[in-house]
Amino acid sequence: MSVKHAISRGLELGRSVFQLGLLKSGGRVVAKLRADRFRVGPSVRTVQPQAFLPSRYRYYRTSLKGLAAQLQSAGFRRRFGGGSPRNRAVFLAFGLGVGLIEQQLEDDRKSAATCQEIQAVFSKKRFQTPLKPFTSGYKLEDYIIGNQIGKGSNAAVYEAAAPFAPPKGGENGSLVQLREDEEEGETNRSLTCCSLKKFPLAIKMMWNFGAGSSSEAILKSMSQELVPAAAQALKQENEQITLDGHFGVLPKRVSAHPNVIRVYRAFTADVPLLPGAEEEYPDVLPARLNPDGLGNNRTLFLVMKNYPRTLRQYLEGSTPSRRQGSLMMLQLLEGVDHLCRQGVAHRDLKSDNVLLEFDSDGCPRLVITDFGCCLAQSDSSLQLPFNSMWVNRGGNASLMAPEVTTAVPGSGVVIDYSKADAWAVGAISYEIFGQHNPFYRAVGLESRSYQEKQLPPLPASVPADVQLVTRLLLRRNPSKRPSARVAANMLHLSLWGRKALANQDSIGMKKLADWLLCQSAVVLLKGCSGPSGYTVEAELQRSFLSNLDLEDLRTAYSSPSSSPSPSMESTPTSS
Incomplete structure (x- = not known):
């Protein structure tokens, strides 16, 4: 519990005393309290006690529990010493209130410690990519390139294979080990499984109009594409290049x-004449x-799964099932939160920039790409100075958050992107x-001018919790919009905490901490779900536990969306 919240609870207790009629004149009580302040002052001062003070006195000076005891004692002394009824009521009520606050703060300290311990356990095990360790692959000639599988506004994507890196076991194959289909003819994998087995990689060829043909110029100009690059993605000599990018700073990885x-x-490599070019x-x-043609001779190539x-x-x-839809939305929020935590x-x-497998x-x-x-500045502020109309606000104008699209350039103006991607997730949830x-x-809405009441309702089959999270994410005012972490926590609590936390209003943070410990034990016992690695649900649970924060969790827990919803009881099914 925050100090602000604790004080408000104490004030509510005092207000209830007034409402019961125990105090008749508020003005006189305030005057009395001001007069009595000097008699109880040592217990409320914030100055640290000197070392030579008796331990009991230091306890009163530094502990809410000690302050509560002193106030209650003062109330009883006034009760039997002829003090006025008003003073007795104030001291007793406030003393009892501070005692309750101390207990709640102690529970919060224990809950915060529990969150930190759980986070430490699950943060140690980093997500493992399916890439098999190898040292080659820094030349275009190392790859076998197949057909074109995608094309955007600044690049073309081709399927590829790398015969120089066979999978474990010595069989002939490519560098990424793909799992076998469990069932022949399963609709989710039927059309592309053969192509994926033959070409498990994708090569993205960037279009180079104005970056020149030197490797250094290309890497600097297209440095944002390297934000999701692995540690050894670039040759060591290229790692030394100062990749200052469009914003004049080294982009994050x-x-x-x-x-x-x-x-x-x-x-970087010479542009080849690929199929369909x-x-x-x-x-x-x-x-x-x-x-x-207007392009340069060389450009940047990116190798991905x-x-x-x-x-x-x-x-x-x-059409995904209700539960699958909730898990898909949750994955986008987890991905966005991961980027925000690292200043991106x-x-x-x-939806075009989200890739999908099963x-x-x-x-x-779901995997966020492109x-x-x-925006990946070194200061991690996610704030971009907007002093000129020539500053790039971002990509797709239709899915720019209101605070981005309505920004007016000027001296000292900055655009805060900390919740802009979360807003886009709310819009994608409709799809x-x-x-x-x-x-x-x-004829749809414009993020620049829409009103929240104009947002169309989601289908009635969509869980009520998801509908609420979507509405919250699409709030125009970013200060009233939840962060991606809080929104993800709301869905986590709804999906996996509905039974243990069914009576939300009657339990506190202690029961929530107990549930977190049980959830951690369950996830650790499950471990991997076979040779294919973690399932989506297991990955999401581990992401939740590795990012625990008491304040974020409290914000999500206190939201109405964390209450159980019957529509979330559906079991996972294939679409």
């Missing part, structure tokens, strides 16, 4: 996370490949639950 893409290799993007080719499809492609043909704002979050239970696993528009994104349609 985020640590591995199950819901954030991982770049295994990044290198002359038809799909002739203008970005260099003059040696297309006389009318190959995912079957994007979130948008999946939702065009599939994606600034272009949309775990061993058939649940969609960091070309991200996850089978609705049109309200900010995409031609």
Whole structure:
């Protein structure tokens, strides 16, 4: 419990005394208290006691419990010593109130210690990427490139394989070990499984218009793409280049996370004539490949895992179950929270920039990708000075948070991106639950001017907790909008704490801490769910426990959305 909250509880207790009629004149009581302040002053001073003071006196000076005892004692002395009824009531009520506050603070200290211990246990085990250790792969010639699998506004993506790195066991294959399908013909894996086995990697070729053809210039210009790069993604000599990027600072490298893409290799090479290049993007080719092309001879290539499809492609043909939809939204919040904790704002979050695969239970696993528009400054403030209209606000204008799209450039103006990606998750949740994104349609809403009451309702089948979290994420005022961490905690408590925390109003932080300990034991006992690694639910539970913070948890716990909802009782099923 915060000090502010504790004091307010004490004041509420005093107010109840007034309402019971024990005190008739508020003004006179205040005057009395001011007069009596000097008699009880030693117990409320904030000056630290001197070492030579008796231990009992130091206890009164530094402990709320000691203050409560002194106030109660003063109340009884006035009771039997002829003090006025008003003073007796004030001292007794306030003394009892401070005693209760001390007990609650003690419970909070124990709960905070429990959260820290659990966080320490689960933070030690970092997320392990599926990449097999190897030392090659820094040249385009090291890879076998297949067909084009995607194209955006600044890059084309091709399927690829790396025969130089066979999987464990010595079989011929590629550097990423893919699990076998559990069932032949399962709809979630049927169309792309063969291609993924043959080409488990994806190579992203950036389009280079104005960065020049030197490796140093290319890496500096496209440094934001390297934010999710692994430790050995670049050659050692290229790691020494000062990648100052568009904002004049060294961009961050985020640590591995199950819901954030991982770049295994990044290198520069001559632009090749890949399949579909002359038809799909002739203008970005260099003059040696297309006389009318405007591109430079060299560009940046990024090597990543190959995912079957994007979130948008999946939702065009599939409808996730209620529970799967909740887990998908929760994964996006966990990914955004991971980026925010490391000082990165994606600034272009949309269903096209989220990749998707399936775990061993058939649940969609989401991965945030495409960091070309991200803000990754070294100070981790997530605040961008906006002193000119030429400052880049980010990517997709339709999914810019209100505080971003309404910002007016000027001296001293900054745009705070700390909750902008969380707002975008709220908008994407409409797509996850089978609705049109309200900010995409031609006659839809504009983030610049919409009113919260204009937001369309989600389908009635969507859990009430998820509906509430979505509405909170889409609040216009960022100060009234939950952070990605708090919103994720609200869904975590709803999904896994509904039975243990069913009577929310009648329990305190101690019972919540007990539930956290039980949840930790369950997750540790489960461990990995087989050779395929963690399932989506296991990954989410571990993310929750490794990011425990008492204040964030209290904020989520006190929200109405953390109460149990019957609609969340559905068991996980495949879509």
